[in-house]
Amino acid sequence: MSTQHQPTLTVVLGDYPHTRPLKQGSIRPDGVSCDFVPVAPLYGAFARMVRRLEFDVCEMALATYLQAREAGIPVTLLPLVMIGGDHHRSLTRWPGTPAIRPDQLRGKRVGVRSYGQTTGLWVRGVLQGHHRTLPRRAVPRAGERRAVPGQGLRAAPPG
DSSP, X not given: OOOTTSOEEEEEOOOOTTTHHHHHTXXXXXXXXXXXXXXXXXXXXXXXXXXXOOOSEEOOOHHHHHHHHHTTOOOOOOOOOOOOOOGGGOOXXXXXXXXXXXXXXXXXXXXXXXXXXXXXXXXXXXXXXXXXXXXXXXXXXXXXXXXXXXXXXXXXXXX
C-alpha cells in the first residue's frame, strides 16, 4: 500500500520486544504512517506530551495520564500495557540503615523519583491496601520537575 497520501503520526514508544516490529516497519498500521521519535529516557516524553501535546501517540505512565486528565489536558488513554511489574518490593531504604516495617512509615515522608511516577502510586496503594498505612506525604527527588504543572501526590489523611 502506498504511504504517499496517508497521514503521518508522530509516535513515542519504548523499545520492547512487542513494539520492535512496529518500530522497525515489519508490521505497518493500515491507513497511517508512523514517525517514531526517539526519547531517552522515555519518561522525558511524558512532560513534553502533557505540556505541549507534542506527539500524536505517546507512551505515558498511568499516574502522569491521570494527573493530566485531572488538570484538563485533552489526552486520551489507549488501554495498552507496554510494561508492568509487581511493586510489592519497590519500597527501599538506604543501604546500611535498619530494616523497617510498613506500619513504621505512618506519618513519615517518603521519597519518590517524581510525582508522575506510577511506581509511587502503586507503592502508596500497597501500603494502604495491604498494610493499612500511608506515609504523611511523598516528596519528589530534588530538581525533577512535575510533568503536569500544579499536580502531585496529595497528603494522606491524618490517622
